[in-house]
Amino acid sequence: MLVINSLPDHNLPLEAADAETLSVAAAREVERFLSYRTNPKPTPLQSLGRLARQVGVASIQMKDEGSRLGLGSFKALGGSYAVIRLVLEEASRQLGKHVDVSELNAPAVRRIAEGMTFGCATDGNHGKSVAAGAQLVGAKAAIFVHSGVSDERVAAIAQYGAEMICIEGTYDDSVAAAERICKENGWIVVSDTSWPGYERIPGLVMQGYTAMLREAIAGMSQAPTHVFMQAGVGGLAAAVAGHFDIVFGNDRPRFIVVEPDRAACIFASARAGHPVKVDHDEPTIMAMLECYEPSLVAWRILSRKADAFMTVSEEEAAETMRCLARPMAGDPAIVAGESGGAGLAGFLSVMEHPEKRAALGLDTNARIFVINTEGATDQARYEEIVGVAPAQVRAVA
Numbered sequence: 001m002l003v004i005n006s007l008p009d010h011n012l013p014l015e016a017a018d019a020e021t022l023s024v025a026a027a028r029e030v031e032r033f034l035s036y037r038t039n040p041k042p043t044p045l046q047s048l049g050r051l052a053r054q055v056g057v058a059s060i061q062m063k064d065e066g067s068r069l070g071l072g073s074f075k076a077l078g079g080s081y082a083v084i085r086l087v088l089e090e091a092s093r094q095l096g097k098h099v100d101v102s103e104l105n106a107p108a109v110r111r112i113a114e115g116m117t118f119g120c121a122t123d124g125n126h127g128k129s130v131a132a133g134a135q136l137v138g139a140k141a142a143i144f145v146h147s148g149v150s151d152e153r154v155a156a157i158a159q160y161g162a163e164m165i166c167i168e169g170t171y172d173d174s175v176a177a178a179e180r181i182c183k184e185n186g187w188i189v190v191s192d193t194s195w196p197g198y199e200r201i202p203g204l205v206m207q208g209y210t211a212m213l214r215e216a217i218a219g220m221s222q223a224p225t226h227v228f229m230q231a232g233v234g235g236l237a238a239a240v241a242g243h244f245d246i247v248f249g250n251d252r253p254r255f256i257v258v259e260p261d262r263a264a265c266i267f268a269s270a271r272a273g274h275p276v277k278v279d280h281d282e283p284t285i286m287a288m289l290e291c292y293e294p295s296l297v298a299w300r301i302l303s304r305k306a307d308a309f310m311t312v313s314e315e316e317a318a319e320t321m322r323c324l325a326r327p328m329a330g331d332p333a334i335v336a337g338e339s340g341g342a343g344l345a346g347f348l349s350v351m352e353h354p355e356k357r358a359a360l361g362l363d364t365n366a367r368i369f370v371i372n373t374e375g376a377t378d379q380a381r382y383e384e385i386v387g388v389a390p391a392q393v394r395a396v397a
Helices: 016-021 024-034 049-055 079-095 107-114 125-137 151-158 171-185 200-219 235-251 265-272 296-305 314-325 342-351 354-360 379-386 390-396
Strands: 002-004 045-047 059-064 117-122 140-146 163-167 226-230 254-260 308-312 367-372
Touching: 002 265, 002 354, 016 200, 016 235, 016 296, 024 079, 024 200, 024 235, 045 200, 049 059, 059 200, 059 342, 079 107, 079 117, 079 125, 079 200, 107 125, 117 125, 117 171, 125 140, 125 151, 140 151, 140 171, 151 163, 163 171, 200 235, 200 296, 200 367, 226 235, 226 342, 235 254, 235 296, 254 265, 254 342, 265 296, 265 308, 308 342, 314 342, 314 379, 342 354, 342 367, 379 390
Parallel strands: 059 367, 117 140, 140 163, 226 254, 226 367, 254 308
Antiparallel strands: 002 308, 045 059
């Protein structure tokens, strides 16, 4: 399904706070923070030239986040960045002077971090990022996982020393539990979704993603004309839409939000004209996108800067994983998790329908940008869907 954005806010300027959060200056500062991380090298921007020729567009470029900071997902940039920023702010407050990221390992800063606990709800990748950030600074982490999070993803978070707290129900249930329990214990919630009165920290998480976008833009010979970006609560999609609007201005690419058809809260919000919570449906294989209520900050940006909203099916997501693992001759093999290729799945779905292509202006001159947001974060599930182990795909690549 596809809905063109006809909301009253469409094409209004970003609010001042959002523009500051996603500004070029802020992105440069995120890059500086990133330089103090272990293995901070940029992830590859892959060209899918043969696929582009087959479907009839000028180019398809995919930013492959499967190796980001050794955590396997773009979310390595968000939660951990927010944790580092919050520790430095608390250290600055307690020490009575500005504390820079270059002082992160100073004994006085470490002592302050040791007294801090960061909590969040997660489908897997965000929690891993928050836990890794807490371990990096010497703080504690309490990560809330719902019953749909696989054992492999839980173990991947726990290896960073986090306390794992299991919650019955959906992701949204774990968000509510995290907010309540963290408040009771005096812990700091580092959520990638926002609600009334809680916007700044999710904004920092979104800000962390801009380093990836700076890398992508630096690697492009031409600006994209179309962006297809997957969404759960919408934080990544909003970060891309907002930052690209700032960088490209009136020449910004058309922006299409892609969600699982079993968890399409932003799509439903676009149809309703305001943020809505959708009912829990059957679980989706796109587990990192299985969210039922949009982030308010993300919605504020997407209602203005997204040009269309669409959904993809389970099989479309699975087939895109297989397409990336076994590409046409000349294109790179890419390991994309169940949620990782959802943006590309949306684009390929649209290209099968002439009326949708026309509505979005997708012709032979179109230049497509997508992000593989994660590698095989659940290797058993990946092999079940793709029919080959991730290591075998990497060996070919």
